[in-house]
Amino acid sequence: MIKGINKMLTKSKLEFLVGLGIIILPLQGLAAAAPTEMTKDDWLGKLKAVAPSVICQGFFEDASLKKRMEELKIDNDKCISLIPASFDKCQTQYYSGLPATMNKDSAAKWGHTIGECIGTDFATKYLVSNPQASTSSSSDQTTSSSTPSSTSPSTPSTSPSTPSTSPSTPSTSPSSPISSSTPATSSDSQSTDISRDQWLAQLKTLAPAMICQGFFGDPSLKKKLEDRSIDNTKCVNLIPASFEKCQNELYSNLPTTLNSDSANTWGHKIGECIGTDFAKKYLLPTATPATSTSSQ
Structure with a gap:
């Protein structure tokens, strides 16, 4: 189930975090x-x-x-x-x-x-x-x-x-x-290289709006979100917690400086991590209601 949702998230243009970064x-x-x-x-x-x-x-x-x-x-x-x-x-x-x-x-x-x-x-x-x-x-x-x-x-x-x-x-x-x-x-x-901290800061700025736009652009994901009373504003408020979790998990493995190729590789990894974490929390049948976690 999670793999299926994660594939949809990727299809929803999560990969654009990479390019724009x-x-x-x-x-x-x-x-x-x-x-x-x-x-x-x-x-x-x-x-x-x-x-x-x-x-x-x-x-x-x-x-x-x-x-x-x-x-x-x-x-x-x-x-x-x-x-x-x-x-x-x-x-x-x-x-x-x-x-x-x-x-x-x-x-x-x-x-x-x-x-x-x-x-x-x-x-x-x-x-x-x-x-x-x-x-x-x-x-x-x-x-x-x-x-x-x-x-x-x-x-x-x-x-x-x-x-x-x-x-x-x-x-x-x-x-x-x-x-x-x-x-x-x-x-x-x-x-041109960029430090991993600068790169992560850029992704963190772009991620919430871009990911949530992608979610609501996919009919299946949009329905799941609406069924859980998650609108675009709430979605944007929820993404940073998943981003922080994935950043903490992957930070030590990131190269200290990134170029176009490494940014591509790690952008995809972080995007998949965010998608999986968000799906577990809010999109699966057993997920915690978003209202109780929106403070994250």
Whole structure:
């Protein structure tokens, strides 16, 4: 029974935790390169120029994400047109908290934060939801991308710092930001490492919304959840406990730094662990009622 449920959970796009976690890797490398300070508006402007291309390139370099994007008929051009709406949303959310001037350290910190926000928003809207969503909202997102606020969604982590080093640098051009600013294009996503703690923090941020979207996108799982009075909000509140348990179980076996390949391997293992734990607790006939455990 658990194996069957776990297979459904995997089918529900748990594996996208992996790909989206890796997407932030090239951003880390870019963030470390900013030698000068700039205003937060200039910094956001640089991100706006490079983020869509960098993020979408990362999506299509990950086999799992690429397959999902193709299923949804989202090609690279459409991906680039969709990212700005998520960027706008996250920029609005964090703008007041950004320091007035950004240096190398603050660019890395805030790029990571905004990048996680964009990745979560994009995944929730397009990667684990109804495929029709991408077509119906592409026009809205394209419009929002033209607004000054839509600096650059999903990869702020890429660290605007690189493009920011000089406004005239080719990296500011959305057409091929990475290749011109740093080798971070295809090679970075494969070669840049990230510490296991950073990687786990990214997964923890993305996991609840993505997993629960996947659950409710599967008719069988949706019925099981509704029968147990678990709506999306309650689901999102329950996932972190399973994540913590699986993180504790697997932490000592994780490599101290992860690259694209190891993130793929361990992302799948953690995803399966979360699915099994959640199923045992809430989806099996003998599971404890979610109301009594939601405080977890």
